[in-house]
Amino acid sequence: MKEKILVTGGLGFIGSHTVISLFEAGFEPIIVDNLSNSNIYVLDGIEAVIGYRPEIHVFDVLDHVKLNELFKIHTISAIVHFAAFKAVGESVQFPIKYYKNNVSGLVTLLEVMEKNEIQNIVFSSSCTVYGEPDIIPVSENNKLKPAESPYGATKQMGEIILKDNAHWCQSQCLRYFNPIGAHSSAKIGELPLGVPNNLIPFLTQSVSGLRDELTVYGNDYDTPDGTCIRDYIHVVDLAEAHVHSVKRLLKHQQLTAFEVFNIGTGTGSSVLEVINTFEKVNGVSVPHKIGERRSGDVVKVWANTEKVNTVLGWVAKKNLEDMLKDAWNWQKSLNSISK
Ligand code: WQD
Numbered sequence: 001m002k003e004k005i006l007v008t009g010g011l012g013f014i015g016s017h018t019v020i021s022l023f024e025a026g027f028e029p030i031i032v033d034n035l036s037n038s039n040i041y042v043l044d045g046i047e048a049v050i051g052y053r054p055e056i057h058v059f060d061v062l063d064h065v066k067l068n069e070l071f072k073i074h075t076i077s078a079i080v081h082f083a084a085f086k087a088v089g090e091s092v093q094f095p096i097k098y099y100k101n102n103v104s105g106l107v108t109l110l111e112v113m114e115k116n117e118i119q120n121i122v123f124s125s126s127c128t129v130y131g132e133p134d135i136i137p138v139s140e141n142n143k144l145k146p147a148e149s150p151y152g153a154t155k156q157m158g159e160i161i162l163k164d165n166a167h168w169c170q171s172q173c174l175r176y177f178n179p180i181g182a183h184s185s186a187k188i189g190e191l192p193l194g195v196p197n198n199l200i201p202f203l204t205q206s207v208s209g210l211r212d213e214l215t216v217y218g219n220d221y222d223t224p225d226g227t228c229i230r231d232y233i234h235v236v237d238l239a240e241a242h243v244h245s246v247k248r249l250l251k252h253q254q255l256t257a258f259e260v261f262n263i264g265t266g267t268g269s270s271v272l273e274v275i276n277t278f279e280k281v282n283g284v285s286v287p288h289k290i291g292e293r294r295s296g297d298v299v300k301v302w303a304n305t306e307k308v309n310t311v312l313g314w315v316a317k318k319n320l321e322d323m324l325k326d327a328w329n330w331q332k333s334l335n336s337i338s339k
Pocket residue numbers: 086087088125126127128176177178179197198199200202214215216217218228229230271294297
């Protein structure tokens with residue numbers, strides 16, 4: 001019998017890639033997704049990659065009745081909890097929507113987990129909990145700053161809630177840096193709804209002619225080329241980190257009931273470096289201009305990966321060129337579908 005892993009938000013960008021990695025690692029992933037920020041056709045993409053169609057339940061994690069029913073029919077070994085809203089700008093506009101979905105959703109999930117004696121959870125956290133770090137590269141024991149957005153606040157609250165439940169719940173908080181790219185098959189990838197907030201989907205849509213041009217949000221920052229620096233990580237590497245985390249929970253290898261890991265490559269890249277690398281590896285030009293700074297942007301952040309490399313035993317394998325090649329292949333596959 002394969003161990004069953006519940007993946008909430010399993011049709012999302014990171015969730016769908018993690019479903020594939022969990023299956024390939026010998027687990028049986030079961031998906032819960034309310035389709036508020038994803039598409040049922042992602043399931044076809046997952047099936048095309050692994051030749052297996054995971055079981056899916058379409059409901060909201062706020063629905064404790066449906067959650068309870070699911071835990072009655074399946075013995076779940078661990079939960080990977082992705083289901084949350086994640087647009088920083090949108091969270092400023094609609095804070096209640098973010099607190100309800102991201103915080104109440106986690107609380108509801110934990111309530112039903114405790115009732116059903118499910119004690120293992122991997123939580124999707126974020127480097128946004130660090131704000132503008134005083135020390136770079138940033139490590140897990142860096143002081144957290146007041147969140148710069150309701151989105152970041154919901155991630156900080158999520159970690160506090162899990163820490164406060166460590167007496168019955170073993171949790172792994174994975175602080176993602178900037179997930180980009182797509183599965184090499186180009187069968188699944190990032191599906192931003194509407195105008196993309198994030199750099200890479202806006203960039204690939206600009207190259208495809210779906211957007212006029214990419215605006216670089218400021219080139220007068222205190223960085224070598226004046227543009228902001230981020231730790232971009234391939235979404236498949238990120239998915240693999242979740243498999244390591246699930247295995248750590250199931251083998252009871254945790255040193256403490258609440259553990260935090262930075263999931264990054266440890267390498268920072270500026271916006272202009274990303275643009276130049278994209279043009280080099282894909283043989284295309286990126287139409288772009290320099291514009292005003294975007295409020296709330298952190299100037300530079302990249303991960304100290306010593307803990308995740310040595311304790312979790314995970315190392316990012318793909319570099320920026322791999323990420324940008326796969327991102328472009330995915331966009332081209334989307335373009336061909338939409339023709
Ligand atoms: C990256 C850089 C922008 C768009 C994201 C997620 C957040 C968290 C961390 C998971 C910045 C610049 C962007 C554009 C630009 N992930 N940019 N033009 O803000 O680092 O945060 O990753 O939790 O949820 O939102 O990512 O891709 O928006 O920006 O110049 O059109 O690209 O200024 O320097 P960010 P991003």
